Amino acid sequence: MAAIKPCKSLALCPKYVTLMTFLISMGAVSLSSSLAQDGVHMAEGRCRESERRALLAIAADMYDPFNDWLSSWTAADCCTWRGIACDAATGHVTKLDLRFPYPDDVGNIDASTINPSLRELQHLQYVDLSVNNFSFAGVPDAVVSLPRLQYLNLSGAMFAGAVPPQLGNLSSLRYLDLNGCYGDLHANELAWLSRLPYLRYLDMSCVNISEAANWLESINSISSLEVLHLQWADPPFLPQTLPHFNLTSINVLDLFGSLSINTSVIGWLSNATGLEHLQLSSCGGFDIRPLQSALGALVNLQDLDLSANDIGGEIYAIVGNVSRRLRMLDLRWNKLTGDIAQTLSSLKHLEVMTLDNNQLSGQIPEMVGELSSLRSLTLSSNQISGRIPQSIGKLRLLEDIFLSGNNITGKIPASIGNLTNLIFLFLGRNAITGPVPVTIGNLLNLQQLYLSDNNITGQLPESIGRLKNLQALYLQNNFITGPIPATAGGLQSLRRLHISSNRLSGHIPRGMGTLCNLEYLDLSDNRIVGEIKDLINGLSRCPQPMRLFSLHLSDNNLNGSVPPRLGQLTELSEVYLSSNSLVGNVTEAHFSKLAILKFLDISQNNLQVILRDDWVPPFNAFTIGMSYCRIGTHIPSWIQTQTLLQNLYLSRSGLEGRIPAWFSHFNPQGWHYLDLSSNNLSGPLPVVSSVDQSIINLSNNSFSGPILPSFAAWLNPSILTLSDNIISGKFPPFFCNMTFLEVLDLSNNGLSGEFADCLLSYPKSLQSLHVNNNSLTGQLPSFLKQCKQLITLDLGENKLFGEMPQWIGRSLSSLQVLRLRSNLIHGAISPQIADLTSLHVLDLANNNLHGAIPSSIGSLNAMVTVQNVMEPLINSDAKYYSEHVLITTKGSTIEYSTVLSLVTSIDLSNNELNGAIPHELTDLHGLHFLNLSNNHLMAKIPSEIGAMTQLESLDLSMNNLTGEVPANLETLNFLSHLNLSYNNLAGRIPTSNQLQTLNDPSIYIGNKGLCGIPLAECPNNKRASHGWTQEDDESDKLETILNVTIIIIGFVVGFWGFVGTLIMKERMRIVLFEFIDRMQWRLSLKFAELK
Structure with missing residues (x-):
């Protein structure tokens, strides 16, 4: 059972509302005197022996983990015992309080039982058995046999079964709490409630009343009821006609999670004019119009919670009608729209405002400074824009500011430093600019500061070290520069420090080694230099128990060795030191006391791992990363001890020879990620098992032989990379059955024969297929037309033949890369190629294609516009896989990966294409590389070619093109490679700033009619620079x-x-x-x- 956590505000804790309202409505003093009038006295008196024996029998069945809860139950006078009160005159026990006294340990409570001797305490008026573990037993019969009972609390005590209707016999009850959120209680009927005429407090939260058809009539009959809690009680739906409203005394109404609350109930509640606290969160949805009318009638309302109800419409319809006495408003998780400025101006008396996760817009107005009573402001996850006004500094009572996830711009106002009561400041996920203000150091009560995912610049102020109470500092994903302030060592309360993905430089301050409360430290992805010994050695000397469980220092410029005292940080569960310049040895001392280590990544450093083969690590990790480290020539034997291992990174680690036999039988649970790439491993592919959607990378080795069925027997990966090996044999048929497969890379091997027949079963999730540079034959496999999610198709450098199928355009609408170069494909290019509207790269070079280039090629939409968004083509973590494609341009072949989404290219060279270059081709204004060389193209170069302003490379050589070189080539400012050689072009070569940089004569060689720079001067050099025409020649x-x-x-x-x-x-x-x-x-x- 989980511990019940204290709540910090009325707004966020219905249970706190319950307790406070009860104390307000009944009063601790009033309750005491009321009970005293009925014969309950708190003064000491001699208890009766029979009742003493009954209490001892009860105590014997209660769980007391520390043997001190009931330690006072030994004195002769039971009236002096803890939790016991007696009538001063008669000595009868009137109060029994067995509530578990250690709420922080509530999850460890063992079973207790209620001894039947309870029924002997007939004078009991107060019984509290809450927060215990009664092992899902039924509500004890003894409880319902106590006729004088006025107070009964069975909440959170793990009772189960039916709520006994005999509770209706307790006619004197004022307070009844059956909250069953830790148990499994249900009530099929509630008619017994009508027999409790004095009941003022009722909590049946989490008691299933879905079968209690007349629940509302039964509750409505209790005219004395002041507080009602039915959280998650699942009451049945109600008819449109409801009983006359009888709850005239109701003050607190909590129907949280009641999906049966409809429009008629909302109207019915408008009669509760004395209502002060209304909780209708998560009730399934309301229409805003009846809600607007009902709220107008609740003139005494102080707390209103309508969160998570899918309410749409203008927020002002609600806030414009609420009581002016309203102090707490919670409308989060709805679909409310409207201007935030108008909303704030209507709620000047609020203390707690919670409006996050709506669709509110506009700017926070200057008048926000007039909300002088405001203690909590929550506007996260809306569409609020503009700056944070300086006037926010006038809200001196503010404890919480939550503005994350909006479109807020500008700087953090310096006036924020006036909010000296501030505890939580959340401004993450906005577009805030400028530096962190120096005045942030005035917030001495601040415990959590979230400024992550903004555009914050500049250096962190030294004043941040004054925040002695700060526990969490999140600054990741900004543009913060300079060193971490030396004053950071003064943040002695800090538990979580997250400053990754910035531009921090300098050394890690020595004082950070004294932050002994630190649990989570992430400085990754910065430009931090220097050694880590002061940090590690300092933290290792912190007094026990040590707290640091997560250390992220990867992707920096750290140097020096890894201190052996790392092994003394006994609570470490995560160590990430990858992608630095660390040197030296890593030995057993570095792990000596890391018994709970689960994630270790020291990859991409210059480290030598020296661990004995028979070493038994003290940990059992999920992830081990030692890529680019020197670990020896074979997979370490100690890996066998890691029975929980799911992820293993040993790329470029110097491994050689065959994989040991034990490795194929290791990890029976299956790999999530296995990377043995870029080593010199040889022999047949190892038999490995993986979980569904795993990632297996065995590329860049010397594995040989065919891909046997045993290799795939226990594989169902999402990414499988076997490229750059010596694998032979046929294309593996198991590929057809890999239902989760998204990426398959078999490129640069020796596969032969035709593709497997996947007509009956095919990889439905396939996004990327690389089989280039093999010796595959046959036609393009028709099963690919079923792979609707295919983004990259690279079958280049094989021996495929036949015509290009028309289904490529019709079926593969998501295709962005089509690479079929260097095959034996013939026939015409289908006009349906234009249906590939997402295509970025089209490479059909070095085939036997003939006919004209279809004019529809100008409709390739992804090449019509300029691509500005750099994002991965394949939806996978770049750490595991980054899509890559070879593109031949500018006379060389380059592999594009990171910027692949920005690249656009068409290569139709070395075919038998004829006819004119279609004018529509020049509509591809976003095209970077165009190669139509070595074909039989005729006629003129389209004069509109100057509109292709993104062209970097243009190769039209070795065709039969005629006419002049278009003068508007001079507009192609990015053009750095041009080849027009060996055509029939004539006239003077245009001169412009851009073309003058392309001064290699070989660009134009083989065109007898061309002249001018960089070729020979044209005859009669006095001619106009635009060159000869036929009319000039005749003249x-x-x-x-x-x-x-x-x-x-x-x-x-x-x-x-x-x-x-x-x-x-x-x-x-x-x-x-x-x-x-x-x-x-x-x-x-x-x-x-x-x-």
């Missing part, structure tokens, strides 16, 4: 002919002016005819060039 020819003709005419006209002289003088005649011969040769040459 040049005409100009040349006209020039030559003019020369000839001029020559003829001048000839006869000298002819006579030439005829008369021989020397001039010889010179003239030599000139004519030379001119004739030049003209012939010029006309030849023009032709």
Whole structure:
């Protein structure tokens, strides 16, 4: 039985409301005097011997774990015993209080019984048997035979069976508590309640009254009733017509968890005008309109709890109608909407406001500072935006602020330091910026501070060390920089410190080794440097009992050795030191007293693990991680002692040779995670067993031979990675029956033959299939069309043949990566390829595809828009598996993993494709890599190619493309690789800032008509920089002919002016005819060039 924990406020503890209301309504003093008037006196007196013997018989059957609860029951006068009171005049026992006195140990109570001698105490008026363990016995008959009883408390005492209707005979009862939340009581009828006319307090919480048809009529008959608790009593549904309201004295009404409460009951309750405390949480749902009307009638209401009722609509419909006396309001876990500013302005007298987990919006207004009575403000998990106003610092009574899980921006106001009564400050999961204010150090009563998952920057203030009462500090997932303040050593009450995933630097302060109350320490994923010896050695010297059970220091820049005194931290259950620069040896001394260690990860350090093979660890762990450590050449024999082991990480740990025989019989419960990857293990694949949805990674070894059925006999993994081995034989048929399989990687092996036939059974959960670089034959397996969740399909570098099936587009709508390169696939690319609207990577290179590129390729939606969200393609923890794909671009093959979701690529190179490049292809504005080289593509490069602004690589080489290089290539600012070689392109190469950086002549080689930088200058360099056109060329020819003709005419006209002289003088005649011969040769040459 769990311990009953004390509650810190009325708002959060209905049981506390019960107790306080009873004390208010009856009063401790009033109750005492009331009972005294009926003959109950607390003064000492001589008890009767018969009643003394009866009490001793009762005590003998009660469990007293420390032998001190009933130690006073030895004196001669039983009226002096603990829990006993007598009538001063008669000596009769009037009070028996056997409530278990150690509530913190209530879970350890052994069985007690009620001795029948109880019935001999006929003058009892007060009986309390609560918080005991009566082993699900029935309510004792002796209890109902005490006619003078006014107070009866059987709550939490593990009674079971039917509530005896004879309780109705106890007509003097004022107080009856049958709370059965630790037992199994039920009541099939409640008519006996009508025989208790003086009853003022009734608690039947967790008593099953689902068969009590007239429950409301029976309770309604008790006009004296002031307090009623029916939490989780499961009352039956009520008719629309209800009895006349008779509970005129009702002050507290608690129907928590009563699903039968309907609209008519809400209206009926509006008659309870004296009601001060109303608890209707978790009653299944209310319509807001009748609720609004009923609340308006409850003018004395002080506490209202309507949480978890699926109430929708404007919150103001409720808060606008509640009593102005309201002090506590709980509307959490509903679907209420509306502006938080208007809500707050209506509730100026509230002390406790709990509105979390709704759909409230707007900003917290400055007027929040007017809620001067407010002690608790809970607005978590809404849609509240804007800044936290400075005026919040006026709420000097505030003890709790819960604003987590909203859209709050801006800085934490410095005025927060005025709230010196603050105990809880929760601002996590928002968008808060700026540093933690220095004034945080004024909150000397603060016990829990949650600022995680924000955008907090700057260094932690030194003043944080003043928070002497702080028990929990959560700052993870921010952008906090600088060192951990040296004053952190002053947080001597700190139990939980979580500052992971920030940008902290510097050393771990020496003073943190003195935080002896620390239970949980997480500094992982930062940039912390230095050694850990001061921290470990300091904590190991804390006085017993030590408290630290969880130590997370992974993913930092820590160096030095691991102190052997780590083994003295006797309460350690979790040790995470992975991904640092730790060096040295890890020996048996490091684990000497870690008897309860369950999680150990020292992976990715430069550590040498020196442990004897016959070593028997003091612990029995669930997880052991020693990847990247030097552990020897074989799997350590001491692993066999870890019978609870579920997760084993030994990647890159220097293992060699065959896996030992014992390993196949080890871990009969089955692996959750087994990683032996990147070693030099050889021989056949080991036989291992795993639980459902396990992760098995045996990649990058030298395992050989076929995958035998025995390997899969006890496997049903979600991720199975056997890549980069020497595995041969056929594709394993067991794959078809792995119902939980999400990822299968058999790439880079020697598998041959066709795919297994999975038509009757197939892996329905498959998301990623990598079988690239094997020697598989046959057609694409048709069972894949049943794998609707498939995201990555990589069958590249095999010998698959046949046409691309049309079902790829119709059936695999979730596909994001399709890689079939380097196979023997032929036929046309189906227009249905456009149905793959999520496709990021399409690689069909090095096949025998023919026909035109379908115009529908421009409808690949995931490539139309720019991808800005970096998220894993496969929904798995990156620690266990990160999706990866080989992409050939820019002349090399690169494996993409972390940023794969941002990559978009189309590679159709080295096929037999023909026709024009479809203009629709240029609609893929988010495409990064495009390779259409080595095909038979014709016509011009689409002029719209400049719209593909994300292109980084463009390869159109070795085709039959004609026309010019489009001038708008200059708009491709990200283009870093271009290949247009070996086409029929002509004209001047465009010049721009971007293209000028691509100055390798091989980009354009094999295009005879191209000229300009980086090729040879174009003829007549005075031409416009945009290059020649056909019209320019024809104009040049005409100009040349006209020039030559003019020369000839001029020559003829001048000839006869000298002819006579030439005829008369021989020397001039010889010179003239030599000139004519030379001119004739030049003209012939010029006309030849023009032709």
